[in-house]
Amino acid sequence: MSEEHLAVRRIREGTVIDHVAPGTALRVLSALGVTGQDGHIVTIAMNVPSDKLSKKDIVKIENRFLRADETNKIALISPSATVNIIRNFKVVEKRNVDLPEVLEGVFHCPNPTCISNSSEPLTPLLTVVSRSPPKLRCKYCTRVFKLEDLL
Numbered sequence: 001m002s003e004e005h006l007a008v009r010r011i012r013e014g015t016v017i018d019h020v021a022p023g024t025a026l027r028v029l030s031a032l033g034v035t036g037q038d039g040h041i042v043t044i045a046m047n048v049p050s051d052k053l054s055k056k057d058i059v060k061i062e063n064r065f066l067r068a069d070e071t072n073k074i075a076l077i078s079p080s081a082t083v084n085i086i087r088n089f090k091v092v093e094k095r096n097v098d099l100p101e102v103l104e105g106v107f108h109c110p111n112p113t114c115i116s117n118s119s120e121p122l123t124p125l126l127t128v129v130s131r132s133p134p135k136l137r138c139k140y141c142t143r144v145f146k147l148e149d150l151l
C-alpha cells in the first residue's frame, strides 16, 4: 500500500473526495456545507504526496452520500477532484466533478440588496461566466462574483 493511501484510514460508508487541489480541502467542505455539526466523522488530509498531481488533498465524509449536483460545485474549486461513494468499504460509484453552466440553489448571492436575498422565496441562480479563475453572475442583480465572494 502506498504512502498516500496510508495517510487517511479507510471508511465503511460515505463519500471520499480524492485528488482535490492541494490546500483547498477546507473550501471544498465549505462549498458542500459540511460543518461537522451533525456528528459524523470527517477526515481531511492536506498536501498529501500524489502520483497524479504532485500533492493533493483528500476529504472523507462518513455516513453521507453526496449526490452529483452537490459534488459538482467542487468543480469550481478543484476540477481535478474525483468522488467515490463507499458502501461496506467498497467503491460502488466513482465520478468526476462536472461544472454545470448554471448553479441553482447552491450559493446565495453575496449582494445584500439582491432580490434573491429579500423575503421573496427565490432560488439563487448563478451563471458561470468564467471557469479559470471561477466567476459567476447572479441572474437577478447581474453582479459578477469571484468564488471567494460566494464561500
Ligand SMILES: [Zn+2]
Residues within 6 Å of the ligand: 109, 110, 111, 114, 115, 116, 138, 139, 140, 141, 142, 143
Ligand atoms: Zn444577486
